[in-house]
Amino acid sequence: MLRDYASLIWIMFIGIFVMVLLGIFYRIGYTQDATTLGLTETVRTSVIANADYSSRLEQGQLFILKENFEKEFKEKITVNNNVKLSENADFEFEYLENKNGSTKAIRVSIVDEDTTYQATYKVDISDS
Template identity: 40%
Template sequence: MLRDMPKMILLMFVGFFLILVIAYYSLNGYTQDSSVKGMQETLRTTAIANRDDSIRVEKGRFALIKSDFEKDFKEKFGKSKNLNNETTDYTFDYLTDGKDGIKAIKVKVESGSKEYQATCILNVAND
């Protein structure tokens, strides 16, 4: 009975260590996923809020006030607890439809050593 005690303690230690590693990995994955989902929601709602309806002449065209959109997105997404606001860098890329409209928006956020990226396809019905 006592001779098996070191093996049992070692087995318990290895099991506890594996549980900690799996929990740490799962928590980091969840944090990354929730940040990206929050970024996508912020991107979509900010784009809709800053849509420029005054110049929308054709159905299906999405015009955006880019300066207001970028400012609002930085303000809303900057409230995230996962960001280091002093070293956060935002990169906005717009896919235009060849006229004055926008088809998609891609945002890349670099905060410290972490990088988040989201794309929003602005699908406006043609009818």
């Protein structure tokens, strides 16, 4: 009877240990997902705010003011609560463009000490 308590305690200990590990794993995954979503949403809002609607030649194409976009993105991402950046974070912007210069997609990479954050946003202007 008493020797069953020892095995029961070990099983409970292993169960609690596994639950703690799963909790840590899911918290880390949620943090990474929230960071990626925060970056993507910041890129999207900065693109919309800096669209150059006066230069739209064809429907479905979008030109952006790149300097203003980069400046506004840096301002918005520093106040974003989902992404914690230090003062010396390095930003890199890559633009995929059509032949006429309209923007297809934007990739933003942020290197902050040992961590690299990356978001890619496909600029999609519907025909409607």
